[in-house]
Amino acid sequence: MAWTVHLSNLVLGVYGFTLVTGLPANILAFYTFFQKVRQRSTPMDVLLLSLTISDLVFLFFLPFRMVEAANMKWTLPYFLCPLSGFIFYSTIYNSTFHLTAISVERYLGVAFPIKYKLKRNPRNALIASVVFWIMSMAHCSIVYIMQYHNHSNPNFTDPSTRDTCYEEFSPEQLQILLPVRLELFAVLFCTPFLICCFCYIKFIHILSNLPSINAKKRYRAIGMALGTLLVFIICFMPYNISHVVGYVNRQSPDWRVYALLTSTFNACLDPFIFYFSSSALRGTFKNVLEEVARRLVLPCCRTTLYCPLLNCSSAEEKTQSSTDSTL
Known part of the structure; x- marks a missing residue:
């Protein structure tokens, strides 16, 4: 990717908007869910708190990417490059896991209201959240592998001397990276997205056939379901499709940077989903x-x-x- 003034301004605009809108909203969400978990938690509260923490971590590391965009090259200490990339991509996939778990929670709550209410336990949601963090971080550790892969090769450029961050890859690196990206598309995006679609389609269908539910509550729940699906489609789908295109073409597509920009909007859209999910x-x-x-x-x-x-x-x-x- 070659930095241009137009691309730099676009990245700064998108990242700045996400930071300004997402940070206060997620701080309010964190305060609310933290208080609820301390007092009397539900599985939904635990999942929403964990997702909020994930978004806040993402927003904390976003300024490092903004500095890179402003300078149009990597000027910060190099250890921050793989660290910020690792956090950046891990929290994106962490969000897909949590949003999917929330959809499952919602579906089970309306499909089996009595049976599920007797078995629901916040501890299970806590265990699931820990598993989500571990899975997303384990998969995205490829960032560290790529940054320092083939370091023993005498022709390999020392990463600390570069002015780019996670952009230039050798053919040997691409042989490892491209299949991993395809696996990310299949396991960390497609599977959660299909589960989410199934749960929310059934969720909306069940709510539409329950006349006893207040119309305002029904519309709010349907809005939450549709909002989550839109987040998957708008924020996560373009970036993950770039994995497939890159694997087929054996190189990263030029528009990948623009697809990645849409993923950042997730951090400021999640609080609106929380708004529909939590009174x-x-x-x-x-x-x-x-x-x-x-x-x-x-x-x-x-x-x-x-x-x-x-x-x-x-x-x-x-x-x-x-x-x-x-x-």
Whole structure:
């Protein structure tokens, strides 16, 4: 991949947007699920907390990639190159595992409501989360292998002297890397995606045939299911298809960098899926938005005769009533 000014600006824009929107949303989600797990956890809470941690780790290492894009070459200490790549790709596949487990949890909850409720255990979700982390990290350890593979060859360039990060591969390296990428496509993307499709299609079908469920709850649950499938299609599918194209052509496709950009959006889209999945998170978001609106709008009401965002008189009355009750 050859860096250009246009590509650098595009990468910085996408990464910057993901960081600015994803970081506060995931911090709120982490606080909410951490409190729930401490008090009275469910398997869903454990899975959502683990996925939130994965997204936060991803966002923490994203600035290293932004520095590379800004300089259009790798200028940081070289040990950060395989480390940031390892975290970058591991958290992407970690998300696919967790989103799939959430779909299974949702499907079993509506397909076998009584039987599954008696057997559900947060400990099983914790074990599953640990397995997901191990599997995704074990598969993506290929990043370290590729960065230092063939180091004993006298014609091999010392990685620490390069100004590129996980981009240039020798034919010997590609013989190892391309089959591994194909395996990533089959095991870490296709299998979870098919399971997710099955669970959510059945999930939507069952909900559509249950007239006793509140319409608002039904639409919210269906929105969560469709949102998850869209994340798979928009965020994960292009990048994983590049594995197949690269294997067929025996080289990485030029558009792979653009496909990888869509994967980063997952970190800022996950909180919206959490919003549909957790009433506690909806309450947290609502409280935060109300607090922000109160701090921003009330000063406006005190200094202007008209404020389109809030009824000034009612807002002032509530504020005065709260002050009086405190006194």
